[in-house]
Every structure is written in structure tokens, then in C-alpha cells.
Amino acid sequence: MNDHQNKARGSAPAGARPAAAADLDPETDPNRWEALVARILAEARPLLDARRLQPTLAGTLAGWRRPVIAAASGLAAAAVATLMLLPSAGGAEEVAMAEVMVPWSVAAWIEGSYAPTVEELVVAVEEYAP
Structure with a gap:
């Protein structure tokens, strides 16, 4: 039997001493x-x-920590600059849905900020008639 066959069978080659448990202690x-x-x-x-x-x-x-922090701070700075450049709240008037659907005098009357006269109501109804 050759060494290859011995290895295949799991036995030690000729001349090799078997390992004892005491050798591994x-x-x-x-x-x-x-x-x-x-x-x-x-x-x-x-x-x-x-x-x-x-x-x-x-x-x-950890290698991406600095670039991400730099990008986040740049984005925050751009957001702050954009908010600073936007017009203030008093700049543009808000349009209510009633103002879009009906004349301003009727819309103001519906919202309760203005009480139109009879003449204004007649004119508004004539303007609004489809």
C-alpha cells in the first residue's frame, strides 16, 4: 500500500508513530x-x-463620517440662506377659497370681516351671475 492509500484510509504512514493523548497534554x-x-x-x-x-x-x-457631516452642514447652510431670502409673511396676501369662487365683497362678508351694503350685494350678484 502506498502513502496515498494510507491517507485515504485514515491510517498513519509506515514509520510514523501514532499520536497519543499524552503527547497533546x-x-x-x-x-x-x-x-x-x-x-x-x-x-x-x-x-x-x-x-x-x-x-x-x-x-x-467611520471613513464616511467627515464627508457626511460636511455635506449635512452645507445643506443646512443652504436651507438657512434660502429661508432668509424668502419674502416675509407680510409680503404676499393669502387668497382664501371664498375669494376665488365669489367676488371680494361677498367673500369678505362670508369671512365676517366686512358687511356689504345692499347696493354692493346687488352688484356682486349681477357680476357673479353665470
Whole structure:
């Protein structure tokens, strides 16, 4: 049987001594155990370094913090400037729905801010007649 067949069957190659549970106990030979740990860490170092250099979600979000704050402050400044340049509340008069549908004298009478005379009502009704 060759080495490939031995590996396929799960048996150790000829000449290799089988691992005993005592060989894996760190308390039997602490120096050997520390050497084994050091060798494993040395072999894993390139992989661990590569993983450490990969960008993470938190790192990506932290990188976007300054540009987002700058954009938000610029947007806020533009909004404040726009609000400052808009006309004040007293600039344009608000048009009520009644003023659009009926003459101003009737609309003012409906809103209660003006009581038209009889002549004004007659003229308004004549103007409004379809």
C-alpha cells in the first residue's frame, strides 16, 4: 500500500508513530507545547495580517463620517440662506377659497370681516351671475 492509500484510509504512514493523548497534554512538556503554539502562530501570521487589513463595516462607516457631516452642514447652510431670502409673511396676501369662487365683497362678508351694503350685494350678484 502506498502513502496515498494510507491517507485515504485514515491510517498513519509506515514509520510514523501514532499520536497519543499524552503527547497533546500541555502539562507533560510545557516547552514543547509553547514551541508548538509559536509555530502555529508563525504559520498563521500572514493569514491573520491579511484579515486585519481587510476593511470592516465599522471602518467604512467611520471613513464616511467627515464627508457626511460636511455635506449635512452645507445643506443646512443652504436651507438657512434660502429661508432668509424668502419674502416675509407680510409680503404676499393669502387668497382664501371664498375669494376665488365669489367676488371680494361677498367673500369678505362670508369671512365676517366686512358687511356689504345692499347696493354692493346687488352688484356682486349681477357680476357673479353665470
